[in-house]
Amino acid sequence: MAGAAGIEFHECDIRDYAALLPFLEGIDVVVHQAAIPSVPRSISEPELCFGVNVDGTFNVIRAAVEQKVRRIVFASSSAVYGDSPALPKVEDMRPEPLSPYGAHKLAGEHFLRAAQQSYGIETVSLRYFNVFGPRQDPSSAYSGVLSIFANRVLSGEAPVINGDGEQTRDFIFVDDVARLNLLAASVPEASGGVFNGGCGEGVTLNRAWKAMQAAAKVELEPQRGPQRLGDVRDSRADISAAKEVLGFAPQVEFEDGVQRTLAWFAAQRK
Numbered sequence: 392m393a394g395a396a397g398i399e400f401h402e403c404d405i406r407d408y409a410a411l412l413p414f415l416e417g418i419d420v421v422v423h424q425a426a427i428p429s430v431p432r433s434i435s436e437p438e439l440c441f442g443v444n445v446d447g448t449f450n451v452i453r454a455a456v457e458q459k460v461r462r463i464v465f466a467s468s469s470a471v472y473g474d475s476p477a478l479p480k481v482e483d484m485r486p487e488p489l490s491p492y493g494a495h496k497l498a499g500e501h502f503l504r505a506a507q508q509s510y511g512i513e514t515v516s517l518r519y520f521n522v523f524g525p526r527q528d529p530s531s532a533y534s535g536v537l538s539i540f541a542n543r544v545l546s547g548e549a550p551v552i553n554g555d556g557e558q559t560r561d562f563i564f565v566d567d568v569a570r571l572n573l574l575a576a577s578v579p580e581a582s583g584g585v586f587n588g589g590c591g592e593g594v595t596l597n598r599a600w601k602a603m604q605a606a607a608k609v610e611l612e613p614q615r616g617p618q619r620l621g622d623v624r625d626s627r628a629d630i631s632a633a634k635e636v637l638g639f640a641p642q643v644e645f646e647d648g649v650q651r652t653l654a655w656f657a658a659q660r661k
């Protein structure tokens with residue numbers, strides 16, 4: 392199907408190898424983002440999530456090798472680090488995923504590395520931290536917190552902040568993630584690498600809510616809920632490797648990203 396700006400869109404289940412294979416013919420770089428990206432679902436629906444995240448990734452690698460694709464860029468996750476208190480997270484720390492989802496992503500990284508060694512295909516893994524921005528699904532209790540905040544503020548409702556709100560996350564705006572992927576796809580020296588995808592800054596949830604209120608020009612006192620089970624307190628990426636090898640520098644300031652996110656959600660309501 393032809394789409395905007397010459398982009399063709401084909402919907403395909405990556406668990407179906409035969410369906411996937413022809414789409415990779417003549418392709419130079421595969422940027423593999425397909426997954427069920429949810430820690431709670433990986434626990435409550437283990438077979439489904441394993442099928443998509445692990446078998447599906449295996450199929451993408453196998454099809455790419457078969458079609459002589461030059462490089463695969465893989466969306467991994469900060470979930471591979473687990474909850475050790477050491478900060479910032481550096482790529483050569485020992486990964487200790489706590490959830491099936493984290494284990495799926497780590498398995499994907501290992502399958503990629505093994506494919507590079509065994510078949511010569513170039514591979515790059517990107518460990519995303521907290522991605523936010525337009526088009527993020529706000530509808531579940533496990534959606535990214537900023538999409539939930541945006542919807543709340545637009546409905547004139549206060550959000551629930553779990554715990555004291557002083558926990559920190561390394562939020563990265565989706566445009567910066569797209570830029571990171573383009574670098575991972577094109578920089579020759581990236582081949583074989585694993586890189587954190589964050590901004591290198593820890594932002595508290597209280598600051599995030601303040602930014603959302605400022606963007607919406609409203610003031611609402613948040614409800615305070617209990618700390619969420621299994622929540623890590625602080626998460627922050629060391630992005631030196633992405634800077635040095637890929638030449639990556641995040642361009643969207645957190646508050647600016649929040650404004651753009653809110654503007655997009657507001658436009659959906661019109």
Ligand code: UD1
Nearest residue numbers: 428430469470521522534535536539551552553558619622
């Ligand atoms: C994120 C990823 C997850 C990844 C994990 C790795 C998202 C959506 N999830 O989880 O895939 O495995 O990093 O470390 O990016 N919160 C509230 N109120 C709400 C919703 C959330 O206070 O209404 C809090 C949470 O308790 C948490 C923080 O906001 O402290 C961030 O939550 P969330 O956006 O779900 O992301 P992570 O839990 O960091």
